[in-house]
Amino acid sequence: KQEVTQIPAALSVPEGENLVLNCSFTDSAIYNLQWFRQDPGKGLTSLLLIQSSQREQTSGRLNASLDKSSGRSTLYIAASQPGDSATYLCAVLPMDSSYKLIFGSGTRLLVRP
C-alpha cells in the first residue's frame, strides 16, 4: 500500500532564506508526483507536477525534484517571502488502475518578516 510522508511537519524560517521541503513515498510505481499549496481555509493550488520520467520541474522560485527509485521528492523554495507561508502538500498518483492521488500530511511553513 502506497504511503506518503512529509518532513518536517512544520517549519519556521526568516524571510530570504532558501529552504527544502521533503516528501517520501513507499512504492516507486507512480505516474507522477504533484506539489500543492494550501492557504488557511482555502483549496489546493497546484504548484508543480513531475511525471515519473522527469527528474525535476521549475516554476519561478520553486524547484521540485523527483528520485523515483529512492522514493523521494524535494521542493526547493528560493529566497523565501512571507507570502510563501502556507501548507505544502505532496501527492503521488500510483501506477495502478485506481487513478487516486495519495497525499502526505503536509508541511506547514511560516516565513517570518
Place this chain on the structure above:
Amino acid sequence: SQTIHQWPATLVQPVGSPLSLECTVEGTSNPNLYWYRQAAGRGLQLLFYSVGIGQISSEVPQNLSASRPQDRQFILSSKKLLLSDSGFYLCAWSVFGGSKDGYTFGSGTRLTVV
C-alpha cells in the same frame, strides 16, 4: 481554459438536516471527478470518485452519498448530517485519471454541523 466551481463556500447546518454540495467543471469533457474531505488537523481523505455519468465509487462507508447527473457536475449529499460530518470538502477533477496533467482542486466548502 478549464475551471472548477464549488459552492457554497461556507455552510452551517444543524444535526439531522440534509446536505447538498455542488461542483461543476468547465472547459473539459468526460473528466474524472472526486470528493475529498479534510477534517481539522487531519489529512485529505478521498470520499467518492466518478469516471462517468452515473458511475460513483465510494471509498469510505459513511453518512454521505454522491451523484453525477451530468458529465461535468458532481454532487455530494446527505439525508441527515452528523456532527462528525463537519470538515472542509474539496472537489477535484482530472483527465486521463491525472496521469497526464495531474489533479485540479476547487476552492472548497467549509461545513460546520452544529
